[in-house]
Amino acid sequence: MNINATLFVQALSFAALIWFTVKFVWPMITTAMDERARRISDGLAAAEAGRQSLERSAKEVNVAINDARSRAAEIVAQAEKRGAQLVEEAKAAGRAEADRERAAAKAEIEQEIARAREELRAQVASLVVSGAEKILRREVDSRAHADMLDAIKQQL
């Protein structure tokens, strides 16, 4: 057994190696490892969050599609209703127009009839008067009886 001063040198070498490892080597490696562990856990968390958000948006999409579908059905129904309404309105308008025109035509016809009757009456009156004149010319002074004749004309 030969213990000698080598002991001190070896102890110092050992201490230097310990110091170097504690100061540099270990922190470097563990920092890298911890950083990687952190990145991995972050990545896993992000993947989980992504999955959840995908699920959520799928749900939202479903809701939106259903909403759109029901609204489209509503719009279609409304349009159909509106169409029917328009048809009805057009029908009613047409009917009213026809009634109006018929009434107008009737009025015109009646007017024509009245005018024709008036003309007829006037002609009959003048015929009567001229007939009466011819009859009376011999015995009646036309001037003297003009008032009477006019009155008759008026009455006819």
Next chain:
Amino acid sequence: MASEHGPQSAGEYIGHHLTNLRVGEGFWTFNLDTIIMGWITGIIAIGAFYLIARKATTGVPGRVQGFIELIVEFVDETVKGVFPGDRKFLAPLALTIFVWVFMMNLMDLLPIDWVAKVTETGGLHNWKPVPTTDLNTTFAMSLTIFLLTIFFSLKAKGAGGFVHELFTAPFGGHPVLWIPNLVLNIIEYLAKPVSLAMRLFGNMYAGELIFMLLGLLGTIAATNSAGGLMAGAAAGVLYWGWAVFHILIILLQAFIFMVLSCVYIAMAHEHH
């Protein structure tokens, strides 16, 4: 090979391989081979870790970085099992012990006569390549651990608590028991570094010695023509077999040294 210098007895061969390269007188002797091999192995081991750590990526690690991280993780988990507190110091300490002791032990697998051949070519007639077969190395490490144990004990309990524990643990605080407590504690405190150092030294020294005996068998093969071939073949096979087995021992001893160091320092934090 040593035998090429001429006829050499078995004792000379063994003695040649067990002698350190010394400089100095008496206690102030420096075993240059131990010191230099300690530096080389330390720089290789910790340097490799440092080079990898400096370029460590937080992304997908390469194979080398993965290997380094595997060791770091393994050491960290082992320390965590022994010591539940803050591992900022203890874990890198354990890593240093593990890789350095392993690297020093690994030198044992270099064929001893090749090392001798290379160093003798360089003019060095004694060169022990395995620093852990030198008690100076193992005691240097175990005494450093011992000092750290005292330091952490004082830090955790304070000077008063430390002295108090010396006298009152493990038997109790009765004044009659103070002396037995103190004696037992001194024995315990001495036994820890001594056993730590002797275990590693003994294992490595014995392993080295067996390599030497097998190498000696090889030198017989070189000098004795009658049984030479047989002995040479046997030596080769046995040397290889022992080396394979020795891989287990050097790893195990490095691990044991690391774990026991951690246990001792962890115990220093405990209050009795």
